[in-house]
Structures are given as structure tokens and as C-alpha cells.
Amino acid sequence: MDIKISPSMLSADFANLEKDLKRCEDAGSDLIHLDVMDGHFVPNITIGAPVIKAMKKVSNVPFDVHLMISEPLKYIKDFADAGADIITFHVESDSDVNETIDKIIECGCKPALSVKPNTPIDAVYPYVDKLAMVLVMTVEPGFGGQSFMADMMPKIEKLRADYPTLDIQVDGGVNTETVKTCAKAGANIFVAGSAVFSSDDMAKTIMELKENAKQ
Ligand code: DX5
Numbered sequence: 684m685d686i687k688i689s690p691s692m693l694s695a696d697f698a699n700l701e702k703d704l705k706r707c708e709d710a711g712s713d714l715i716h717l718d719v720m721d722g723h724f725v726p727n728i729t730i731g732a733p734v735i736k737a738m739k740k741v742s743n744v745p746f747d748v749h750l751m752i753s754e755p756l757k758y759i760k761d762f763a764d765a766g767a768d769i770i771t772f773h774v775e776s777d778s779d780v781n782e783t784i785d786k787i788i789e790c791g792c793k794p795a796l797s798v799k800p801n802t803p804i805d806a807v808y809p810y811v812d813k814l815a816m817v818l819v820m821t822v823e824p825g826f827g828g829q830s831f832m833a834d835m836m837p838k839i840e841k842l843r844a845d846y847p848t849l850d851i852q853v854d855g856g857v858n859t860e861t862v863k864t865c866a867k868a869g870a871n872i873f874v875a876g877s878a879v880f881s882s883d884d885m886a887k888t889i890m891e892l893k894e895n896a897k898q
């Protein structure tokens with residue numbers, strides 16, 4: 684399986700997004716993870732499509748947009764037009780899951796579905812055949828810098844056993860140590876916010892994340 688590192692811009696310097704996008708690109712990021720929060724699905728508000736559209740103009744790395752919003756279906760076109768490559772939404776959202784996946788595909792993006800920590804992985808099973816990726820959250824969505832929940836690993840193990848070629852992403856508390864646990868469980872795409880941005884050598888940290896995921 685392809686191993687990919689997706690730095691979360693939630694930990695970037697919001698006054699210098701262009702600079703941090705370039706730093707991620709130069710440091711070997713495979714994807715750029717963009718956390719969209721609406722203050723309703725999660726208790727925090729971040730950025731929307733206009734900011735992503737501006738960021739897209741100054742980045743060559745594919746955009747991995749993680750929608751933590753109550754009504755993703757309403758906004759799929761906006762995020763696709765803004766330049767999203769992958770659009771991930773939550774199975775716990777209020778939108779119809781099949782309709783939302785179809786809309787993402789119709790807009791030319793790759794659809795992905797995510798589960799919060801308290802949601803069983805079975806919730807994604809009816810949709811997996813249509814999905815490009817499944818995101819298993821390893822923190823309660825809403826904030827960066829939280830502790831990794833190792834008890835989510837059985838969900839990844841089950842999904843990997845049932846879908847050997849599916850892209851499985853993890854998000855929350857991933858660092859050069861916890862990445863090993865996630866990779867062993869079967870994940871192959873790793874979001875990392877604080878681990879990447881708190882590093883004084885971003886390229887080294889991204890390389891270490893990749894190397895440690897291979898072991
Ligand atoms: C949390 C977000 C994450 C967050 C990860 O709700 O979905 O993408 O930025 O940050 P770290 O890697 O610091 O846990």
C-alpha cells in the first residue's frame with residue numbers, strides 16, 4: 684500500500700498560510716489536510732471554501748479536505764470548486780450519505796467517509812465500494828494537539844482485514860511513535876498537525892513518519 688503523510692494546516696500559522704504550504708511541499712508532504720469546522724458538528728470554527736480556494740492558488744500538493752460540518756451535502760460544490768481533491772465527510776452528519784458521496788463524485792473529487800471515536804466501523808460498510816478512502820478518527824474531532832486514542836486500532840484492523848486495498852486514513856494525535864501503531868493496525872494515510880508543525884525540521888519529521896509507518 685502507498686504510504687502518505689498529510690500535514691494538517693490546523694496547526695499552521697494562519698497569518699502565513701502560503702509560507703506554511705510551501706514548507707509542507709518542500710518537506711515532502713503527499714497531501715495537505717484542511718480541517719473545516721462549523722461550530723455545530725464540532726465545538727470549533729475554522730476555515731471555509733474561500734480560504735481553501737486562496738490556498739489552492741499557492742500550492743501544488745493535492746488537497747485533502749476534512750469536513751466536520753453538519754450539512755456537508757450543501758457545500759460539496761463549493762469545496763470542489765475551491766480545489767479540493769479528496770473530500771471527507773462524517774457518517775454522523777445530517778446529510779444523506781449516498782447522496783453526498785454521489786455529489787462528491789459528480790463534482791470530480793474523491794469521496795471519503797469518516798467515523799468519530801464512538802461510532803462503530805460497521806457504519807461505513809454499506810458505502811465502502813463507492814469510497815476512495817475511510818478516515819478513522821483517533822481523537823474526538825474539533826481540535827489539534829489532543830492525545831492519540833490507541834483503542835481505535837481494532838476498527839482499523841477490522842477494516843483492513845475486510846478491505847485489503849482500501850486507503851485507510853488516521854487523524855488525531857499521530858506522531859513518529861503513534862504512527863507505528865496505526866500502520867501496524869493497517870492504516871496507510873497519516874494526518875499529522877502538531878507533530879509536523881512543532882518540529883524544527885519538518886522534512887525530517889515527515890521522513891520519520893513515513894519510515895516508521897513502513898516498519
Ligand atoms: C481534529 C482534526 C485534525 C487535527 C489533528 O479534529 O481533524 O486534523 O488537526 O491535529 P493533531 O495531529 O495535532 O492531533
Ligand code: ZN
Pocket residue numbers: 691716717718749854874
Ligand atoms: Zn482532520
